[in-house]
Amino acid sequence: MTPLLEVAARAFKGTRTPQTMIAAVLAWSVTVAPTAFARGSTPPARIFAVLALIAGLVGPLFLAERRSIGRHIGITAFLALSLGAWLFSLHALHPLRLSPFRAATGSLAWAIFALSWREVWPKPPERTEAEIQAVPLPARANLPALAVPILTAAVLGALFFVLGAFRTRDVERGLVAQAIAIACGAAVVSGASTIATTLGKDRSAGPGRRFTGVVVRALLLLFVIALGGALYILLRT
């Protein structure tokens, strides 16, 4: 037997491999198979779907020992091939044909798939007697006063984006609006968290001045595009 086959054979002795394989089959059977094998689907969609299933089943075999190979096959290849199957069966993915029940089940199946590939953190070593009796270390710094209001505003803004996208009446445009709203929300919350924790920090040990070339270029680009776009919209109307 080749070393790879030996690794795969040993993987079945644990419980993680079968769990991950079942999760991949579940995600595949709920979201990939119904679209790729729907009436009128194209042969490439079916080929991609079968290859995705193979990748989803083979990847977990290397979970225990050749973890990076397993992740490349079981996650990257599985997702890429599933995406290929969806792209070749777009007619079956039309929003009008999507049932809310299948959408909810599919989301749950992919969440289970993601959890099945979780990293198991190593158990920390037992604490010594001295460590148990030691006084907890105080935090070196407190959050800036405006950190909570800034993050709250960002989270509320992100929620507003998603709610605002629900105003869209066209089904196809609605999907795009939701995707853009979620992306904008994630970007705002991420940026606001950086700002909230960085406000008021002493920069003397850092790059020295804050108006670096990157900052000046970003501000200039913002100014030019904001002004140019506003003028263009004004002249058009």
Add this chain to the structure above:
Amino acid sequence: MSRAIDVFSIVLLAAAIAAFGFGVVALSDREDFKALYLLIVGALALRASVELLRPRSGAA
């Protein structure tokens, strides 16, 4: 100066949130050009606000 930059960064963040919000609303109102413009402005304002407070070391 440091305080002014903090305030400017918060103003840019607020502008980014407003631009994204109006951009999504414009998209739902079928005003594609306006939506694209506002989303780009929002992204640039957000990037500038973060860069102001956390400049990349080594930048000119």
